Amino acid sequence: MxxxxxxxxxxxxxxxxxxxxxxxxxLGFVLIFKASGIFNFAQGVLALFAALTLVGFQTGxxxxxxxxxxxxxxxxxxxxxxxxxxxxxxxxxxxxxxLAWVIVRVVLKNLVNQEGIILFxxxxxxxxxxxxxxxxxxxxxxxxxxxxxPSGPSDTVIDMTGMFVEKLEISAAVVAIILVxxxxxxxxxxxxxRALRAVADDHQAALSVGIALETIWWIVWSxxxxxxxxxGIMWGAKSGVQFSLSLIALKALPVLMLxxxxxxxxxxxxxxxxxxxxxxxxxxxxxxxGGATENWFAYMLAMVFLLFRPQGLFGExxxxxx
Amino acid sequence: MFYRETGEFKTSYxxxxxxxxxxxxxxxxxxxxxxxxxxxxFFINDYWEKAVxxxxxxxxxxxxxxxxxxxxxxxxxxxxxxxxAVGAYACYKLMTGLDxxxxxxxxxxGTMAYHTILLPPLNIVWCVLLGGVITAIVGxxxxxxxxxxxxxxxxxxxxxxxxxxxxxxxxxxYFYNYSATGQITATETTLFGFAITxxxxxxxxxxxxxxxxxxxxxxxARNLVRGRIGRSWMAIRDMDIAAEIIGVNPLMTKLxxxxxxxxxxxxxxALFFAVWHGAAEPTEAFSINQSFLVLFMIIIGGLGSIVxxxxxxxxxxxxxxxxxxxxxxxxxxPTDLSEYLQLMLVGALIIVFLIAEPHGIAALWRTTKxxxxxxxxxx
Numbered sequence: 001m002x003x004x005x006x007x008x009x010x011x012x013x014x015x016x017x018x019x020x021x022x023x024x025x026x027l028g029f030v031l032i033f034k035a036s037g038i039f040n041f042a043q044g045v046l047a048l049f050a051a052l053t054l055v056g057f058q059t060g061x062x063x064x065x066x067x068x069x070x071x072x073x074x075x076x077x078x079x080x081x082x083x084x085x086x087x088x089x090x091x092x093x094x095x096x097x098x099l100a101w102v103i104v105r106v107v108l109k110n111l112v113n114q115e116g117i118i119l120f121x122x123x124x125x126x127x128x129x130x131x132x133x134x135x136x137x138x139x140x141x142x143x144x145x146x147x148x149x150p151s152g153p154s155d156t157v158i159d160m161t162g163m164f165v166e167k168l169e170i171s172a173a174v175v176a177i178i179l180v181x182x183x184x185x186x187x188x189x190x191x192x193x194r195a196l197r198a199v200a201d202d203h204q205a206a207l208s209v210g211i212a213l214e215t216i217w218w219i220v221w222s223x224x225x226x227x228x229x230x231x232g233i234m235w236g237a238k239s240g241v242q243f244s245l246s247l248i249a250l251k252a253l254p255v256l257m258l259x260x261x262x263x264x265x266x267x268x269x270x271x272x273x274x275x276x277x278x279x280x281x282x283x284x285x286x287x288x289x290g291g292a293t294e295n296w297f298a299y300m301l302a303m304v305f306l307l308f309r310p311q312g313l314f315g316e317x318x319x320x321x322x
Numbered sequence: 323m324f325y326r327e328t329g330e331f332k333t334s335y336x337x338x339x340x341x342x343x344x345x346x347x348x349x350x351x352x353x354x355x356x357x358x359x360x361x362x363x364f365f366i367n368d369y370w371e372k373a374v375x376x377x378x379x380x381x382x383x384x385x386x387x388x389x390x391x392x393x394x395x396x397x398x399x400x401x402x403x404x405x406x407a408v409g410a411y412a413c414y415k416l417m418t419g420l421d422x423x424x425x426x427x428x429x430x431x432g433t434m435a436y437h438t439i440l441l442p443p444l445n446i447v448w449c450v451l452l453g454g455v456i457t458a459i460v461g462x463x464x465x466x467x468x469x470x471x472x473x474x475x476x477x478x479x480x481x482x483x484x485x486x487x488x489x490x491x492x493x494x495x496y497f498y499n500y501s502a503t504g505q506i507t508a509t510e511t512t513l514f515g516f517a518i519t520x521x522x523x524x525x526x527x528x529x530x531x532x533x534x535x536x537x538x539x540x541x542x543a544r545n546l547v548r549g550r551i552g553r554s555w556m557a558i559r560d561m562d563i564a565a566e567i568i569g570v571n572p573l574m575t576k577l578x579x580x581x582x583x584x585x586x587x588x589x590x591x592a593l594f595f596a597v598w599h600g601a602a603e604p605t606e607a608f609s610i611n612q613s614f615l616v617l618f619m620i621i622i623g624g625l626g627s628i629v630x631x632x633x634x635x636x637x638x639x640x641x642x643x644x645x646x647x648x649x650x651x652x653x654x655x656p657t658d659l660s661e662y663l664q665l666m667l668v669g670a671l672i673i674v675f676l677i678a679e680p681h682g683i684a685a686l687w688r689t690t691k692x693x694x695x696x697x698x699x700x701x
Binding site for chain 2: 039066067070106107110111114115116117118120121122124125126127128129130131132133135136140250253254256257261289290291292293295296299300302303306307310312320321
């Protein structure tokens with residue numbers, strides 16, 4: 001029986017941990033979707049941009065070096081040995097908050113009251129801008145990212161159960177749990193969090209009781225930037241900071257569909273289901289189909305699932321009236 | 323002064339329903355058509371053909387297809403790249419001679435027995451058309467969930483089509499005729515004695531071939547969306563429940579939109595592979611970026627407008643060419659830097675366009691026309 005097979009459980013656990021990574025990206029989506037009704041396609045690129053910036057600060061790169069060198073014929077690349085990791089993370093956060101402000105002021109403020117698809121397209125445009133900006137600022141080569149998280153297989157788990165589990169993935173899970181708890185506390189028990197929930201519930205009503213919509217959006221995009229930074233750190237530490245990082249945004253989409261666009265627990269559970277599902281399917285059915293089923297399994301699973309429950313697991317029930 | 327209907331009287335319903343009710347517009351349109359068919363072919367060279375005209379024709383067909391689905395019927399799709407791949411691979415199989423295996427059950431030794439049908443290589447026109455038909459069938463299959471899944475949920479469901487189809491063409495050797503590289507390469511085909519595909523194709527021949535396809539099918543699309551089918555698509559787009567109540571069949575309407583749209587996208591894919599590139603490999607050529615590119619075209623051009631699809635396609639094809647000529651050609655910057663800057667500028671332009679005119683260049687054109695009618699006395 002495969003239930004008692006330790007290999008099966010190893011696959012499940014590695015799937016769960018990969019699912020945590022998807023959830024991290026999906027979380028950023030849900031936050032923004034709830035607060036502003038925007039389906040933020042740029043979330044993955046936001047994670048890439050955050051990771052690139054972090055590496056840049058950490059290693060002491062000069063931003064826009066390539067562009068400056070080309071125009072002025074100079075040869076600058078580094079300004080020093082770089083910053084301590086924690087300081088670099090602090091600076092990156094400041095950059096992300098600044099970026100959130102720019103996005104809200106330049107893009108979103110001008111697109112209030114537009115249809116969903118227009119806003120969605122605007123975030124795709126935003127994704128292009130950020131991707132180009134990240135490349136121009138920091139260069140497009142694959143960069144290793146080391147923030148001092150433990151790596152390698154965990155000996156304790158091997159000794160106890162005989163299963164092979166990466167330390168990095170365990171720390172990712174721990175960080176994700178901390179993040180979700182912190183976000184829940186923030187949105188349930190602080191004044192700002194209450195304002196956020198009010199905006200998510202009803203824009204007009206929130207405006208009428210004196211909540212500044214723009215400030216709220218700025219905060220939400222900053223929080224999404226923070227989530228993106230965490231996701232970027234985790235993915236970057238796992239497989240280096242590179243363009244493919246922005247593609248995880250696409251993997252986060254089926255996660256969202258499974259969980260429902262408006263539910264934070266949905267994003268987490270959706271991520272776990274997708275993570276486990278695609279790993280198990282790849283191991284047990286992949287060889288029959290020629291492998292690499294991870295490319296499409298998540299989307300197919302989400303599509304089949306939606307046929308039975310069009311609003312996702314925890315999404316608000318869709319009620320349509322004429 | 324020139325652009326107004328004053329003095330143009332219509333005496334029949336037919337004249338009233340003309341595509342170009344204003345005489346000036348009618349003349350401009352036919353002048354452009356005559357220029358495109360009879361003048362440009364004498365001046366075309368390899369660079370203009372491969373970098374400007376053929377890409378424009380191919381993407382214009384694709385954009386019309388997606389606009390039918392997204393702009394007219396309101397079903398957002400991110401699977402364009404995958405459907406283009408279906409058209410390309412169908413075209414490839416047809417131009418190299420399609421082999422069909424029908425399983426006939428197991429024989430005595432327990433192996434599957436097949437009845438094999440071999441078709442001869444078809445003419446390129448049939449390859450492109452049948453490629454479209456096959457894509458239409460596949461598109462209808464992936465359109466079935468649209469009856470239950472709506473809005474953004476559907477957009478993500480079409481991603482399933484995108485990734486699954488690309489994976490399929492990578493993994494199943496039947497589709498690329500068991501070639502060692504996994505690539506498909508167009509064989510040489512001719513029409514009226516002129517090579518259309520393959521290395522010997524002259525720019526004039528491919529130009530006229532693609533232009534004829536675009537002209538014919540843009541004309542069909544324009545008339546399709548004015549008629550009963552087009553109106554039922556728009557009814558579903560504007561409010562599907564209300565449309566259902568007044569007697570529009572949502573199943574037939576949505577599936578027909580998926581079929582027609584995929585037909586156009588499939589033909590675009592076939593031309594993309596056979597005439598433009600001559601060879602293709604699914605992961606790169608038909609990636610998700612193709613889907614976004616075509617979506618950008620119809621958003622910038624204008625959702626729900628055939629002319630908008632053409633303008634959007636022209637815009638997105640010409641923009642990179644222009645940027646490349648400026649950055650690399652005029653400034654002498656390295657190509658990688660120019661590519662990143664181009665990415666940024668395209669993204670920024672999209673945002674600027676959406677802020678300035680969310681309904682695309684077609685809407686801008688409509689307001690310009692209104693102003694032209696009044697000019698020079700706006701009140």
